[in-house]
Amino acid sequence: MWPDRRVMDLFGIALPIVQAPMAGFSSTEMAVAVSTAGGLGSLGCAAMDTVALRDTLSAASQATALPLNVNFFCHDAPPPQRENDARWLEALSPYYQEMHVPPPDLSTGLIEPFDGERCEILEEFGPAVVSFHFGLPAADLRRRLKTAGAKILSTATTVDEAVWLEDNGCDAVIAQGFEAGGHRGMFLTEDPHTQIGTMALVPQVADAIGLPVIAAGGIADGRGIAAAFALGASGVQIGTAYLFTQEATVGNIYANALRAAKNQPSALTHVFSGRPARCLANRVCRELGPMAAKPAIFPRGIKAIAGLKAASEVAGDGDFSAHYCGQSVALARATTAAKLTSDLSRDALGHLQRLGRVGA
Ligand SMILES: Cc1cc2nc3c(=O)[nH]c(=O)nc-3n(C[C@H](O)[C@H](O)[C@H](O)COP(=O)(O)O)c2cc1C
Numbered sequence: 001m002w003p004d005r006r007v008m009d010l011f012g013i014a015l016p017i018v019q020a021p022m023a024g025f026s027s028t029e030m031a032v033a034v035s036t037a038g039g040l041g042s043l044g045c046a047a048m049d050t051v052a053l054r055d056t057l058s059a060a061s062q063a064t065a066l067p068l069n070v071n072f073f074c075h076d077a078p079p080p081q082r083e084n085d086a087r088w089l090e091a092l093s094p095y096y097q098e099m100h101v102p103p104p105d106l107s108t109g110l111i112e113p114f115d116g117e118r119c120e121i122l123e124e125f126g127p128a129v130v131s132f133h134f135g136l137p138a139a140d141l142r143r144r145l146k147t148a149g150a151k152i153l154s155t156a157t158t159v160d161e162a163v164w165l166e167d168n169g170c171d172a173v174i175a176q177g178f179e180a181g182g183h184r185g186m187f188l189t190e191d192p193h194t195q196i197g198t199m200a201l202v203p204q205v206a207d208a209i210g211l212p213v214i215a216a217g218g219i220a221d222g223r224g225i226a227a228a229f230a231l232g233a234s235g236v237q238i239g240t241a242y243l244f245t246q247e248a249t250v251g252n253i254y255a256n257a258l259r260a261a262k263n264q265p266s267a268l269t270h271v272f273s274g275r276p277a278r279c280l281a282n283r284v285c286r287e288l289g290p291m292a293a294k295p296a297i298f299p300r301g302i303k304a305i306a307g308l309k310a311a312s313e314v315a316g317d318g319d320f321s322a323h324y325c326g327q328s329v330a331l332a333r334a335t336t337a338a339k340l341t342s343d344l345s346r347d348a349l350g351h352l353q354r355l356g357r358v359g360a
Contacts, residue, residue: 001349003357006212007235010151010172011067011129014038015345017225018174018214019337020239021071021131022182023047025254025324028060030247030337035066037341040129042069045118047111053118057125067128069153072114073299074137075275080107081297088296088304091288095320101307111299116141123148131155131174134275135187142169153214155185157195162205162213164188172212174237175205179218181240181266181326183277192268192276192291199231206232220328222347229352238344240326245337253318257282261329272322274301280329283319284308 002008007016019026019034021044031041043060045053060068085106089096096103114137122130123144130145131153145152151171156162162173176185177198184195196204198217206213215228216237228236243250243258250258257280267281269290275298279285284305296304308320335343352358 001358002234003229003352004234007172007214010212011040013040013067015341016235017341017344018042018069018235018237019242019341020182020216020237021045021069022239022243022248022324023071023073025243025248025250027247027249028056028063030242030245031068032060032063032066033247033337034242034341035064035068037338038345039341040067040069041337042071042131044071046071046073046133049112050117050121054121057121057127061125069129069131070122070127071131071133072118072137073111073134074113074132075111075134075298077113078110078297078300081300084294084297085300085304087294088301091292092304092308095284095308099308099311099320101311104303104307106296106300106303109303111302113137114141119144122150126150129153133183133185136165136168136170139168155216156205157184157186157201158189159201159204159208161186161188162209166209166211170211172214172235173205173209174214174216175202175233176237177201177215177217178268179278179327180216181243181278181329182324183273183275184268186276192270195268195276199227202228202231202233218326218328220326220331222344222349222351224328225344225348226351226355226357229348229357230355239324240329241332241340241344242337243325244332244334245340246335247337251313253313253316253321254323257318257321257323258325258329258332259334261325263330266325266327266329270295270298270301272301272305274298277322277324278326280323280325282321282323 021042034041215233
């Protein structure tokens, strides 16, 4: 019934809906529920050490034999950045004083990019799909994943990035529009001001590459999915709407902020990590950004703000918490991951039928 089956055929799934990997906020239960409902569930493994990665893959493979996507970051591992670290800690120093939090050491405890050790664990478990944010890992790691049977995906935020991903062996490309919640997957450009909206990006990417295109950013209901197909996508990747499901691990402060987000703006900001990400515009985002002149270098910004986040959450507020969400947050409703997946699919097919793009 779907007008374009390329994403479904590529992954061997019944619905062209990918639940976005959301490191720290999506759960194994969410991924399994989405795959069981016929979509592609994703495990957000970017912030996991190798022990947590192995535990997660072990729990997921016991829960389902259906296809799952395992997601990582592949940012450059940062060399020492003393001058930049000192400048960013200085920018945060009034907050450290206010919250009685000691300034942290930014040289340890950082999120690690995908590497050989993680690749070895994937070779052992053999996930159906492996996706990346911020580009792709080195060619030998990509070859190893392919030999282990994985389809490889990554995010493009420009046409150039989509072409680069096709040239470098991806099996499908996620076209992430400006509306998207979370980090921009940008990797050939550092300029957030020239990032493109989903409606403009998806058809240009679909025209430029031969691979299946998965549209992401601001899609939160059946209308958005139908629009993505009309623009040339053969699948969608949805994050924010899944934050409202019972399986999301968002905690009360984040959940309340999302529910209250109706008319509140989200903003692209790098104050939470050093890389541009779309979040609700809360206190630290407004006061230091949204785009600070000289931000921390990713991922050091995450460590810089972690103690402030913890202290303010103990006090019951989210002044220093990154409440990632996309521009369609007000369309999302509380539900379960399985119901969201099947409702999205049914509503999208209804819209596509009305538009005359599928048979009855
Ligand atoms: C809370 C949150 C966390 C995210 N974390 C990741 C991640 O770990 N890896 C990734 O590839 N994308 C991540 N994303 C981006 C999504 O893959 C996707 O591009 C985005 O959610 C699509 O826009 P939407 O939120 O409007 O649906 C995240 C998005 C959100 C909202």
